[in-house]
Amino acid sequence: MPAARSVAERAIMRSLADIQAAFIRAIVADDGAEISGIVSAYGIAPAQRLQIYRNNFLISLAGALAATFPVLQKLVGEAYFDRAARRFSAEEPPRVAMLAHYGEAFPAFLAGLTASADFAYLADVGALEWAINHAFHADDAMPEDAAAFDAIPATLQGELVLAPHPSARLVSSSFPVLDIWRANQPDADPTLTIDLGSGGVSLLVWRRDLDVVWRVLEPAEAAFVAAILDMQTLAQAARLAAAQVPYHEFDAGGFCAELLASGLFIGHLLPAHS
Amino acid sequence: MQTTYTQHCASAPLRRTGIGLRARHHAEIVASRPDVGWLEIHGENYMGGGPAFHHLDAARREWPVSLHGVGLSLGSVEGIDKAHLGRLVRLADRIEPLFVSEHLSWSGLPGLYLNDLLPLPYTEEALGIVAENIDRMQMELRRQILIENPSVYLGFSHSPMTEPEFLIELARRSGCALLLDVNNIFVSAINLGRDPKAELADFAGAPVKEIHLAGHASKDIGGTALLIDDHGGPVSDPVWSLYDDAVALFSDAATLIEWDSNIPELETLVAEAARADARRALGGREGHHAISR
Numbered sequence: 306m307p308a309a310r311s312v313a314e315r316a317i318m319r320s321l322a323d324i325q326a327a328f329i330r331a332i333v334a335d336d337g338a339e340i341s342g343i344v345s346a347y348g349i350a351p352a353q354r355l356q357i358y359r360n361n362f363l364i365s366l367a368g369a370l371a372a373t374f375p376v377l378q379k380l381v382g383e384a385y386f387d388r389a390a391r392r393f394s395a396e397e398p399p400r401v402a403m404l405a406h407y408g409e410a411f412p413a414f415l416a417g418l419t420a421s422a423d424f425a426y427l428a429d430v431g432a433l434e435w436a437i438n439h440a441f442h443a444d445d446a447m448p449e450d451a452a453a454f455d456a457i458p459a460t461l462q463g464e465l466v467l468a469p470h471p472s473a474r475l476v477s478s479s480f481p482v483l484d485i486w487r488a489n490q491p492d493a494d495p496t497l498t499i500d501l502g503s504g505g506v507s508l509l510v511w512r513r514d515l516d517v518v519w520r521v522l523e524p525a526e527a528a529f530v531a532a533i534l535d536m537q538t539l540a541q542a543a544r545l546a547a548a549q550v551p552y553h554e555f556d557a558g559g560f561c562a563e564l565l566a567s568g569l570f571i572g573h574l575l576p577a578h579s
Numbered sequence: 580m581q582t583t584y585t586q587h588c589a590s591a592p593l594r595r596t597g598i599g600l601r602a603r604h605h606a607e608i609v610a611s612r613p614d615v616g617w618l619e620i621h622g623e624n625y626m627g628g629g630p631a632f633h634h635l636d637a638a639r640r641e642w643p644v645s646l647h648g649v650g651l652s653l654g655s656v657e658g659i660d661k662a663h664l665g666r667l668v669r670l671a672d673r674i675e676p677l678f679v680s681e682h683l684s685w686s687g688l689p690g691l692y693l694n695d696l697l698p699l700p701y702t703e704e705a706l707g708i709v710a711e712n713i714d715r716m717q718m719e720l721r722r723q724i725l726i727e728n729p730s731v732y733l734g735f736s737h738s739p740m741t742e743p744e745f746l747i748e749l750a751r752r753s754g755c756a757l758l759l760d761v762n763n764i765f766v767s768a769i770n771l772g773r774d775p776k777a778e779l780a781d782f783a784g785a786p787v788k789e790i791h792l793a794g795h796a797s798k799d800i801g802g803t804a805l806l807i808d809d810h811g812g813p814v815s816d817p818v819w820s821l822y823d824d825a826v827a828l829f830s831d832a833a834t835l836i837e838w839d840s841n842i843p844e845l846e847t848l849v850a851e852a853a854r855a856d857a858r859r860a861l862g863g864r865e866g867h868h869a870i871s872r
Contacts, residue, residue, distance in 0.1 A: 347772040354733035402650025445628030
């Protein structure tokens with residue numbers, strides 16, 4: 306047997322594991338050198354055939370990101386968005402086979418592509434779009450009704466941990482992201498301008514029945530919601546909220562009742578010792 | 580919340596053509612109740628809750644629904660993603676599908692999803708791996724699944740088996756049935772320099788329970804046409820002709836029209852399904868008449 310075997314002969318010995326690893330390199334890293342050796346040509350070069358798969362990968366994922374982040378796409382322009390989305394797809398490909406779950410890290414990636422702090426707001430606008438996307442697709446869950454809480458003795462209520470609806474997300478930004486989001490909806494007034502320095506906003510985004518809804522939160526309310534979503538007790542959440550407004554009283558009970566009536570909670574836990 | 584659906588008898592041949600249910604038509608399809616035989620969904624789009632599942636649930640009350648998976652990656656050498664299989668089983672439990680189907684392909688590795696149906700070499704090793712993954716899928720679902728022939732843009736120089744040989748043997752070993760995508764047969768055969776009619780004829784006797792029809796695009800690469808399975812237009816004439824052959828071979832298989840990009844008005848999709856019904860009513864004999872004349 307000659308010492309130097311042909312490419313095809315060596316290729317025959319490849320396992321499926323080797324083939325799939327080499328195919329992944331061709332698609333994700335645009336390195337098809339190895340896999341080309343075992344691809345048949347039939348009139349079109351192996352590299353060009355592999356390019357079809359790489360294009361499908363990049364174009365379909367960039368399309369999925371554009372569907373999730375239409376406002377970001379509008380803000381940076383289609384061409385720039387597409388380049389950034391393809392780069393993101395190659396660097397951070399999806400981990401699960403559900404495109405609605407793909408792209409949480411994209412807004413920060415997009416904002417980080419330029420050293421300029423002028424684009425920092427993109428990360429937060431994208432976080433709002435992600436929260437809306439998440440709320441739309443989140444699992445269904447039956448909200449708990451107020452009667453379930455009324456049965457809990459008042460002395461124990463501070464120790465309660467509330468289970469939030471799976472759709473709920475808190476978005477806090479030092480930029481006016483809700484105004485930016487609204488101004489970039491298809492039916493918005495195109496002459497509208499927004500001052501990036503006009504102040505931040507905190508938003509609670511969730512799904513109520515079939516609709517994605519949000520509520521603008523005061524700083525104390527935002528601190529309360531952040532603690533609740535972090536599965537802290539009602540007493541802890543109330544303390545964190547009160548710390549935001551040292552000269553006022555924060556009505557944790559009233560605020561919590563409003564959230565409950567808005568379908569934000571799906572259950573509660575009492576500490577084991579009670 | 581337990582939904583009670585009208586029971587549809589999956590063993591009766593579905594004589595009427597179905598259409599793929601896509602988000603664009605969600606509200607309209609339930610409101611207008613078009614005259615189609617059944618619906619098929621991409622399972623990955625309905626694994627959460629909210630409006631998507633709500634619309635599916637409403638449609639499921641009107642039609643039998645088939646669950647078509649695009650992301651399980653049955654050809655993965657490292658096995659299939661347990662969590663993803665769990666989501667598929669949960670969805671199947673929720674909608675009681677007519678069929679559950681997946682592809683003869685792979686899409687990455689556990690923890691890496693490339694959002695495509697990638698080709699496999701048709702080797703004994705690949706056959707063993709796919710059969711094992713199908714076995715796991717069927718065990719978890721507690722039912723038979725259908726496996727679809729993929730569209731491919733390349734072939735491997737060391738594929739000792741043809742695609743029909745591979746799929747027929749796969750069905751024999753695993754007990755799965757087949758979903759014959761006639762457009763994919765055409766696209767793959769042209770792309771790999773084979774005869775689509777001969778390729779289809781090689782499936783004779785296979786356990787085909789469902790047939791897919793879709794449109795494809797053509798891309799010029801240095802003077803040679805490469806067909807792209809984009810599901811973005813009407814079924815092409817040569818694929819209709821191939822469908823006649825398929826109906827003659829598999830008269831009990833249910834037919835579905837897929838349209839996934841440049842998705843048209845619902846009525847266009849319904850008209851395409853009616854066209855398949857009309858061809859099927861001729862028993863796939865159209866081509867034979869032409870020859871005898």
